[in-house]
């Protein structure tokens with residue numbers, strides 16, 4: 001597998017809170033010959049949601065996960081099930097593609113959150129859900145003015161009324177910090193990402209999906225009736241194939257992917273459970289999921305057991321030096337925002353790879369020039385809802401049907417290759433530097 005980062009980016013995180021707290025799930029190892037109508041590569045939310053949709057329609061599905069269940073971003077994210085999935089701006093999209101393209105994309109984002117809600121309810125998944133929508137906290141007076149201006153667009157785009165909170169009201173709402181006000185959007189909720197993943201996997205298995213772990217696919221070959229997948233210990237013939245590898249994609253599996261994704265690291269820390277008086281001292285008692293208004297944003301929430309989760313972008317490299325630097329930076333930012341918790345022990349810390357695309361939107365379609373090969377990826381760090389939804393759409397596309405849910409143009413647009421080939425991570429250096437300046 002040809003990948004972009006240093007090897008340590010592909011090691012199993014040693015100190016991820018979610019996986020430490022979850023019982024291991026039994027997927028058989030991917031060994032020997034397997035056949036299926038549809039083969040799925042990648043066992044995160046995208047792959048599992050596609051598999052579940054297909055199995056519900058009586059399709060014979062085999063899913064191959066290179067590592068262990070939930071090993072990718074789906075087992076180690078922040079658990080914000082919220083709007084997002086792309087980085088397309090409102091006016092830029094409307095100017096380039098027209099108002100319908102924008103409103104279809106907004107409908108898809110909203111439907112993605114509703115879809116996860118539906119899956120959780122339908123399959124009675126135990127996911128430690130909390131938070132009514134999400135709250136964005138203004139990091140500057142100008143950011144608060146922008147939030148006020150955005151409120152109208154949000155009502156128009158998502159048919160909901162956001163609530164604005166003045167800075168003086170934040171302490172009373174248990175959202176105290178160095179903020180200039182906030183806005184709550186009544187869409188979305190937080191969940192335990194690994195439990196959601198395990199629940200999806202259980203539902204897929206119950207529906208008849210063959211789930212295999214430690215089953216890396218290292219070659220995809222087209223033949224007269226479909227595709228042959230090969231790995232070190234397995235072979236699979238399938239009529240159709242779905243790529244669901246997102247930030248852990250390889251440049252050469254298949255070659256079409258070369259240069260089309262830009263994996264980016266995101267990092268999370270979690271504290272020990274906070275006491276009541278520690279929460280009071282900081283003035284943060286809310287269980288609302290929140291993020292700040294910076295371009296390089298921080299995301300945070302109090303977990304149901306009163307631990308505090310704090311996340312932000314990761315480093316540009318996965319060398320020991322770069323990892324130590326990002327570990328220092330995330331602690332510094334956490335202590336700046338929540339100074340009363342400076343001495344609270346941080347018990348867990350880890351990173352993972354999310355995935356950017358050159359057109360700033362997810363891709364969910366048949367791969368051009370490769371009949372029967374489909375891909376769903378590129379959620380720009382917002383894939384809890386969008387990856388699940390993409391999987392649902394892919395299921396319909398694989399069946400040859402037009403999805404019965406919003407399937408916006410932006411998700412069908414084939415992403416171009418990034419410039420600079422395997423050196424394309426360098427594109428992030430000026431982007432992060434400019435955003436850091438603007439975020440002050």
Ligand SMILES: Cc1cc2nc3c(=O)[nH]c(=O)nc-3n(C[C@H](O)[C@H](O)[C@H](O)COP(=O)(O)OP(=O)(O)OC[C@H]3O[C@@H](n4cnc5c(N)ncnc54)[C@H](O)[C@@H]3O)c2cc1C
Nearest residue numbers: 042044045046066072073074077078080217352382383384
């Ligand atoms: C630290 C972090 C925090 C995040 N926080 C949030 C959040 O709060 N809210 C949100 O909405 N999103 C968040 N995200 C993004 C979200 O987790 C992802 O967008 C989403 O999980 C993507 O799901 P996926 O199934 O497409 O990919 P993944 O879950 O990454 O799964 C891809 C899988 O493919 C497997 N694979 C790769 N190549 C092969 C191969 N050749 N053969 C077999 N298997 C292969 C990998 O092992 C991997 O397990 C976060 C991401 C990170 C890293």
